Amino acid sequence: MVPDGTGIKKDNDRNADADTKHTRIAGRPMKAVVCRKYGPPEVLSLAELEKPAPGKGQVCVKIVATAVTASDCRVRAFRFPMWHPMILMFRLIIGVTGPRRPILGLVLAGEVESVGEDVTKFKPGDQVYGMTGADFGTYAEFKCLPENACLVKKPSFMSYEEAAAVTYGGLLAGYCLEKGEIHRRKKVLIYGASGAIGTAAVQLAKQTGAEVTGVCSTANLDLVESLGADMVIDYTREDRIDTGERYDFVFDAVGKDKSSKLKVSCRKALTRSGKYLSVDDGMLKSRTEDLHKINELMESGRFRAVIDRTYTLDQIVEAHCYVDTGRKRGNVVIDV
Numbered sequence: 001m002v003p004d005g006t007g008i009k010k011d012n013d014r015n016a017d018a019d020t021k022h023t024r025i026a027g028r029p030m031k032a033v034v035c036r037k038y039g040p041p042e043v044l045s046l047a048e049l050e051k052p053a054p055g056k057g058q059v060c061v062k063i064v065a066t067a068v069t070a071s072d073c074r075v076r077a078f079r080f081p082m083w084h085p086m087i088l089m090f091r092l093i094i095g096v097t098g099p100r101r102p103i104l105g106l107v108l109a110g111e112v113e114s115v116g117e118d119v120t121k122f123k124p125g126d127q128v129y130g131m132t133g134a135d136f137g138t139y140a141e142f143k144c145l146p147e148n149a150c151l152v153k154k155p156s157f158m159s160y161e162e163a164a165a166v167t168y169g170g171l172l173a174g175y176c177l178e179k180g181e182i183h184r185r186k187k188v189l190i191y192g193a194s195g196a197i198g199t200a201a202v203q204l205a206k207q208t209g210a211e212v213t214g215v216c217s218t219a220n221l222d223l224v225e226s227l228g229a230d231m232v233i234d235y236t237r238e239d240r241i242d243t244g245e246r247y248d249f250v251f252d253a254v255g256k257d258k259s260s261k262l263k264v265s266c267r268k269a270l271t272r273s274g275k276y277l278s279v280d281d282g283m284l285k286s287r288t289e290d291l292h293k294i295n296e297l298m299e300s301g302r303f304r305a306v307i308d309r310t311y312t313l314d315q316i317v318e319a320h321c322y323v324d325t326g327r328k329r330g331n332v333v334i335d336v
């Protein structure tokens, strides 16, 4: 799975590393997973790259845990719908034959190792977590990012693994629910309630006082119920919403690639002023305030991390194979 069986592929060609943030010499190498071309999980390999040093306004985080998200797999395989009007633009932006930023990974939880000039919010030793967004780069031992990135202090009651697990789903579900004006919705249906975004969406929607129905497959009914869903529907057994129930908000948390007869029916089960939103409708934003909210909710036991499996960095190919199945429950965490 990894090229030389040792798990480490030496990569001394600094100029070949398109990720300029990782080309600064800071005295020691770091372990990272690189993706030099688009393809199956096996295109990922472990490499030794130069440890980055924080620039002005940046913090350098020693990563303890990251996560393999559906977005990472999508970029690794360049799995974007060919009909998309922006497909050529995506390719030019993300990279023509492989990702311009060869270190994938969006989520990080770790300790601030050093800070650059003018950094005021963080200091070495702070435990932090967050998301890098289009900058990627978290399948590595170190990552430098602006102190104003989507990064917050990690409370001590939260483990690094939990922090890595709640970030992606928590941020993206938080953004989508707000876009769907969740505060005005009494009856909410979450289609795909057992994935990273779905498990977070169920828990966040419950906080608003909404009555929440979660849709998932048989094996995940108990999980979704345990997250607070008032009702669960099994899309492998039900083809339509035949209870006559109408929803103020239907959120498709798995996206346009995954469907069922029930999903089509959910779309129609809206009240007159109801709203339907797919996680694939437009670009999602990550906002620091949503992580602060997750800190509060977790502290009071109203939100929890859903971790399906944990792998190590040198098992990244296995982790991607698993996430590629499209059936993970919640989140897949990587111990760095």
Ligand SMILES: NC(=O)c1ccc[n+]([C@@H]2O[C@H](COP(=O)([O-])OP(=O)(O)OC[C@H]3O[C@@H](n4cnc5c(N)ncnc54)[C@H](OP(=O)(O)O)[C@@H]3O)[C@@H](O)[C@H]2O)c1
Pocket: 069, 070, 071, 074, 172, 191, 192, 193, 194, 195, 196, 197, 198, 215, 216, 217, 218, 220, 235, 253, 254, 255, 256, 257, 258, 259, 260, 279, 280, 281, 282, 283, 284, 323, 326, 327, 328, 329, 330
């Ligand atoms: N537009 C954007 O900017 C943006 C950004 C980030 C993510 N996304 C998209 O958001 C989607 C969701 O991400 P995620 O990480 O939450 O996904 P995920 O964790 O990979 O989703 C896994 C879940 O999908 C469920 N599933 C599989 N087939 C299904 C079906 N036919 N109907 C209902 N559920 C099904 C599985 O549950 P069961 O086993 O119970 O079926 C599993 O729990 C991804 O497709 C991602 O690309 C979009």
